[in-house]
Amino acid sequence: MSTSDISRVAVIGAGITGITTAYSLAKRGCQVTVFDRQPYAAMETSFANGGQLSASNAEVWNSWATVLKGFKWMFTPGAPLLVNPRPSWHKLSWMGEFVASIPKYEENTLTTARLAIEARAHLMRMAREEDIAFDCEERGILHFYHSKAEFEAAAKVSALLARAGLERRAVTPEEIRAIEPSLKGDFYGGFYTPSDFTGDIHKFTIGLAGACERMGVAMRFASEVQAIERGSDNEIRVNWASRDREERADAVSEAFDRIVVCGGVMSRRLGASLGDRINVYPVKGYSITVQLPEEADQAAAPWTSLLDDRAKIVTSRLGPNRFRVAGTAEFNGYNKDIRANRIEPLVQWCRKHFPGMSTRHAVPWAGLRPMMPDMLPRVMGGRDPRVFYNTGHGHLGWTLSAATADAVAVLVTARLNEK
Numbered sequence: 001m002s003t004s005d006i007s008r009v010a011v012i013g014a015g016i017t018g019i020t021t022a023y024s025l026a027k028r029g030c031q032v033t034v035f036d037r038q039p040y041a042a043m044e045t046s047f048a049n050g051g052q053l054s055a056s057n058a059e060v061w062n063s064w065a066t067v068l069k070g071f072k073w074m075f076t077p078g079a080p081l082l083v084n085p086r087p088s089w090h091k092l093s094w095m096g097e098f099v100a101s102i103p104k105y106e107e108n109t110l111t112t113a114r115l116a117i118e119a120r121a122h123l124m125r126m127a128r129e130e131d132i133a134f135d136c137e138e139r140g141i142l143h144f145y146h147s148k149a150e151f152e153a154a155a156k157v158s159a160l161l162a163r164a165g166l167e168r169r170a171v172t173p174e175e176i177r178a179i180e181p182s183l184k185g186d187f188y189g190g191f192y193t194p195s196d197f198t199g200d201i202h203k204f205t206i207g208l209a210g211a212c213e214r215m216g217v218a219m220r221f222a223s224e225v226q227a228i229e230r231g232s233d234n235e236i237r238v239n240w241a242s243r244d245r246e247e248r249a250d251a252v253s254e255a256f257d258r259i260v261v262c263g264g265v266m267s268r269r270l271g272a273s274l275g276d277r278i279n280v281y282p283v284k285g286y287s288i289t290v291q292l293p294e295e296a297d298q299a300a301a302p303w304t305s306l307l308d309d310r311a312k313i314v315t316s317r318l319g320p321n322r323f324r325v326a327g328t329a330e331f332n333g334y335n336k337d338i339r340a341n342r343i344e345p346l347v348q349w350c351r352k353h354f355p356g357m358s359t360r361h362a363v364p365w366a367g368l369r370p371m372m373p374d375m376l377p378r379v380m381g382g383r384d385p386r387v388f389y390n391t392g393h394g395h396l397g398w399t400l401s402a403a404t405a406d407a408v409a410v411l412v413t414a415r416l417n418e419k
């Protein structure tokens with residue numbers, strides 16, 4: 001069967017991963033339906049992330065240094081990495097696999113960096129072809145370090161990233177100030193990646209969702225997927241019900257030839273129902289979006305995207321009137337509460353490094369990153385030949401999604417051709 005037969009494909013999830021997947025499938029001639037429990041696209045993890053499309057941040061976290069920091073910070077409320085000590089089988093199994101992946105640190109970092117470089121090109125092509133405005137700033141990303149030890153550790157990472165084909169050059173404190181004059185503080189040195197860039201993930205996803213609809217993709221928003229039924233024939237059925245209070249009705253069952261799970265932190269549950277083990281853990285991240293209504297605030301905020309390695313904080317300028325600051329990793333289950341003691345370090349960081357910028361209009365947010373133990377996304381077929389996965393991108397969903405969407409679309413359409 002060829003894709004010219006317009007085979008029916010369901011995509012579960014309307015975040016950046018699901019929408020780029022739907023777009024890539026529609027481009028290949030598939031008849032696509034997207035399901036999401038929210039009333040609009042990009043309302044969960046793809047709503048207010050750090051904004052960086054950063055091959056320079058492709059280093060995986062699997063190292064003994066990360067493990068030691070996790071123990072050190074476990075009882076420090078404002079620490080960049082926070083682990084709830086209460087045990088659960090999910091958390092323990094995930095951490096066991098995380099430690100088991102430490103020997104693959106170098107290999108997995110190289111894989112992630114190469115994928116990120118490829119993804120940047122795919123994403124910009126989508127933006128050009130569909131005329132999507134998403135507050136894109138192509139000014140590079142500047143990593144800065146406070147001590148010699150931190151800088152020397154980063155130099156080793158830079159050498160590894162260079163093997164993947166990424167240009168990331170060392171810069172002096174003077175060059176840091178020249179690249180971003182508004183940044184205040186004393187730094188030992190930094191690394192600058194001119195090819196990285198930033199943008200508003202929510203705006204991009206909404207824009208691409210609109211392009212999908214123009215191409216004939218059906219959007220089932222406010223729709224809860226209740227079950228996926230695998231019959232003995234070639235069809236697979238999605239049973240869903242409306243979450244709209246005004247349109248509540250009995251569950252609806254739709255038949256498809258293939259299904260792609262792009263469900264973020266819910267992919268583990270969906271995978272289990274389909275006989276697949278997708279050990280995604282929800283790692284909470286926080287952000288603030290600082291509104292810049294006054295000219296003085298706008299002048300005091302940076303335009304170059306930044307990463308403070310010690311604080312584990314990233315920034316992006318989203319047009320003249322908004323400044324996004326994001327960071328922290330919290331292992332606390334599926335809890336999405338916004339905690340004041342996790343937001344406060346982001347606000348204080350702004351006041352320290354950009355004292356002329358007011359933070360009186362700082363909007364907090366928290367989202368759950370779908371993270372695999374080895375930090376690599378799962379782009380693959382399931383046990384059932386009608387089921388596929390594009391999930392588990394962790395903190396790099398915005399960076400990697402355009403490439404993994406293309407890859408999973410190739411897998412799906414290849415199977416369709418074999419049908």
